[in-house]
Amino acid sequence: MGDEVEVKQLLNFIREQVPDWDDEVKATARYKAFSGQRSDWESLFVFWRDLIITIVRRFNILLLSPSLMKNSWFNRGGLTPLCLDHVLLEMYNNGDLLRLSDFEDPTTGRLSRLMKIIHFPIAFKSPTSSDILNDRLILLTMLEDRATYVVKALSETNWTSSCIITMKHFESLFKEHDEAFAVLSYLSRHGKALYLSIKSKEPIMGVKVSLSSASVSSFPSIDSVILQLMWTLEELQQQISVIDKQYKRFRISALVALRSGDKTLALRNARQLKLASESRDKLTAYSDRVEETVRVISDAQSAKKVYEAIQLGAQVIKENKMEVEEVQLCLQELDEFMVSQETIYNALESKSYAAVEDEDIEEELKKLELQIRNENILVNAPITxxxxxxxxxxxxxxxxxxxxxxxxxxxxxxxxxxxxxxxxxxxxxxxxxxxxxx
Known part of the structure; x- marks a missing residue:
């Protein structure tokens, strides 16, 4: 929101929300510092709080810069709101705002976070207005919305109850690294995400995200294998993209060479085209094999969950002293219910067909006959x-x-x-x- 055009749009939006924004008398009252009892400045605090929340939601801003808000958003010819630091501190104390520095690093273990609290207790004292102005802030409702959006976006491309993606893929869902850090920390704290890493020559980092209401589960050995495969798949897709660009470049070079009469150069580029095409086919085959392997592992995990569910059901039956005959009777009643439902459906379906008028059928046949005649004309047309x-x-x-x-x-x-x-x-x-x- 530091761009000049965006700031101009924001100022126009403020004037729409506050019609008397440019009124000098009211602006002076709004920009003064808080003083006296809370009841004296409560209404002014509510005005600034609601205005900030409205702006943040309207422009979909996750990370807030207090200095940018003070010197750009609300700057009126050099006049800045003296109460802004107090407003932000009150919003922080009320739980509306969070500081980026307060978020736990999801890439470190719980033990390291506990040691940090023990060795640096002073860092966890209540912040002052100066601390607020020198940090980056996040509106809690926006953080919750962004976390929900991420889970929804991943659910659209994954049919399982959880998914594993590389950190590169996760960060691509955000505008910058700090946004991804904040959302990952939030999801991890609520048991909806788990940071993964593989130590190798080139460290591989990833995230496992729960796509259901349940907390994310951890299977270290399987999770590491899937993360390795997902990283390999991204690398293959990146190489395919590079080959596609090379193919286009060779094709253009060959066209230029032909038009200029340089047949030797055209032939050389034609050979490069063939090599690029063969390389792409090989990489695509490898990519398909990796995707198939990931699918097989996911299917195996789902089958394991079904098996565990069956075991759990057997345990419940045993604990509640249920007879096998009772379970079979329930299943039989369920089968009879399904048969009756199917009978009703078939009856309704046959009745709907009987309700169709003969004229409607004849009209549809005429349309179909005309379509077939037109297709025959196209097929029998002479080739020029x-x-x-x-x-x-x-x-x-x-x-x-x-x-x-x-x-x-x-x-x-x-x-x-x-x-x-x-x-x-x-x-x-x-x-x-x-x-x-x-």
Whole structure:
């Protein structure tokens, strides 16, 4: 929110929310420092608190900078609110705001956090207004909303009750590192996320997030394997993206070479196109195998949970001294209920078909007959020379390009000089057409 355009939009929004914002008399009263009893400045505190919350929610701001708020948001020609530090401190004491420095580091263990409290107790004293102004602040409701959004976004791409992603993937869901840190700390504190790491030549960091109402579970050996696979999958996808860019660059270079008549360079780029295509196919095959492995592991975990649920059910039956016959009777009643429901559904379905008028059926048949007739006309239509050229272009490959250039070079050596000049331009155009289809 430090951008000049965004600040201008924010100021316009403030004027919409506070119509008398530019009134000098009221502005002077609003910008003065708090004094006296709480009842004397309570209404002014509520005004600034509600205004800050409204702005934060409207512009979807997670991290707040007190200095930016004071010197940019609420700066009126050099006049800044003297009460802002008191307002922010009150919001912090009331639990509306949190300091970024108060968040526990989710990458460290509980023991290290406990040792930090023992060795540095002074760091956990109540903050002053100066401490608030020199820190970054987070509105609690915005933090809760952002955590909910992250879980929802991950749920849309994962069907399991939890998922494991790399730290790079997790941070890509946020604007900056501190936002990801705050949300991960919040989720970890509430048992909804777990930080993972693998020590190797290149340390791999990741996050396991619960996508259900249950707390996240920990299976160190399996979690590490999945994290390693997810990291490998991201690396493969990144390499595929690089090859795609190289393929486009080689293709453009080959087109330029053909149009300039440099057949040697065009042939070299055509070979690079073929190598890039083969490399991409191999990486895609590896990527598919990794995805399949992750899926198999996830299925195995789900099967284990089903098995545990069956064991739990058997234990409950035993503890409650339930007879097997009672359980079978309940299952039989459930089957009868399902059969009756299916009978009702079939009856309703057959009744809906009987309610269709004959005229409606005839109208649908006419539409279908007309559609089939139109498709037959298109199929039986004669193929023109332009259609043939388009088909040739669509089916061309880098191998076809190499063959076309080789044939062109052979023809240019046989024909005489004058004919060679007229045919070389035509050959280049054919090569270009073949390459454009690559």
């Amino acid at each position: 020379m332009e259609d043939t050229k388009e088909n040739v272009r669509a089916s061309a490959t880098p191998d076809d390009l190499c063959a076309a250039i080789a044939d062109l070079k052979l023809e240019s050596e046989i024909e005489d000089h004058s004919i060679q000049g007229s045919h070389s331009g035509s050959g280049s155009r054919k090569d270009c057409a073949t390459l454009e289809a690559a």
